[in-house]
Amino acid sequence: SRNEMSSLFERLHQWKLNHKDLDSAIYCYQNKQYKAAALMLCGLIDSKLIRLQSDSRRPVGAKAVQALKTKYENDGEKMLIEVLYTMNLFAYLEMLFEKANGFMREPDTLNRNYIGHGMNRRSVRKRDCIQLFLALNNLMEFLDTEP
Secondary structure (H helix, E strand, O other): OHHHHHHHHHHHHHOOOOHHHHHHHHHHHHOOOHHHHHHHHHHHHHHHHHHOOOOOOOOOHHHHHHHHHHHHHHOOOOOHHHHHHHHHHHHHHHHHOOOOHHHOOOOOOOOHHHHHOOOOOOOOOHHHHHHHHHHHHHHHHHHHHOO
């Protein structure tokens, strides 16, 4: 609902994010410019994943997701609810940043490479943007609980 999205936007503003980009994504979403909002949100998610890396050649996209997943899997014991929550987040991020493989077959779900390179044929929907806002918030919550 509109109220739930407003609440989500308020929560996102509490995180350490690029608030100008976040505000642009929110503005685009509220004005039904879903592709533009999705591009901004993919950039916000990718930048968080990149900034987690300390190497001079920091991985991006799918490789950054894999690096975070590996780090998480190598940490100590985990509770079942934490594992389920985290595996869902990783599954979404892996799907979002999945390689395009020559742009020959667009996936049914939103893919950052397809929209970022202008190769998408499917429309970016309101639902896609809601999923991205939730993924960004879930990533921030995950990183906040990270030791």
